[in-house]
Amino acid sequence: MSVTAPMRPPRIYATGYFVRGLRVVSLIVSVLISAWVVAQYPSMPDKIPTHFDVMGQPDSYGEKSSVLWISGVMVAMAVLTSWASTKPGLLNYPNLITEANAQFIYREGERMMVFLAADLLLLHLGMALSWSSGNGHALTVVGMIGLLVVLVVSIVRIFSAGRKTPAPTGDTII
Template structure:
């Protein structure tokens, strides 16, 4: 038998989110909205085919219809909005440890921080892809930086979660 988070004995969240976490969440949300707006503004001036895939050097190696840029924008915006909403509710996360009344607040805080850092990494990836599509090759380094931030956020976040759970 499984239980949902709402049925679980996990305590409610009671800590206040720090200003750095709130600021990074807001900045990431604004970045997602700005990148999406930029794509929409540039959409009518795009050629009939646009790059849809890039090799490890950032060079386009597959092409598709212009409307595929709208799919990218929709997916990335929805992903970003989902991460913004999820990061504000760390009680529902699936933690790699038992959350007790004694450790809950510190575990929730670290979970929230990790999700906001993941959100920031996603924005760097989104910007790198958008730059590569709209302004041509050479922007792949930003995508790689975003992937490094994303991976680092998860690894460091899990380490911090485990320490907070002790």
């Protein structure tokens, strides 16, 4: 027995310049951070921080080679969240998707994924700075707080979008 999801309305809105730009910048900078980590690798200490507490301080250390794995995972996460942002109809939402609210919900789902990708970039940069110079704690904390803020704000906006309906005059969805 197979279970299939109901068909959802197609995405028809146009993504704004800011969201598209942030998506591209997040991907490019994430790759650049990883390239910088590879370039810094020979001068890194043998033990590097691999986990950080809520204050951004390292609370676990690992072998130097783990920076390569962690950077790879961070790039993969940036790629996957950016890709998912281009397919908002595939995302899981807490509300029922209807013809009337689909575009509003999809737009908020897309924004959530793009802002998550940008926030992952901050975390990646904070970790990379901690690995090389030890000065990435503040950025790591900002990244962790940013994850929480992005998720909470996005969930509220998605719930709110579920209650919207298009303008009756056929105006463009903003």
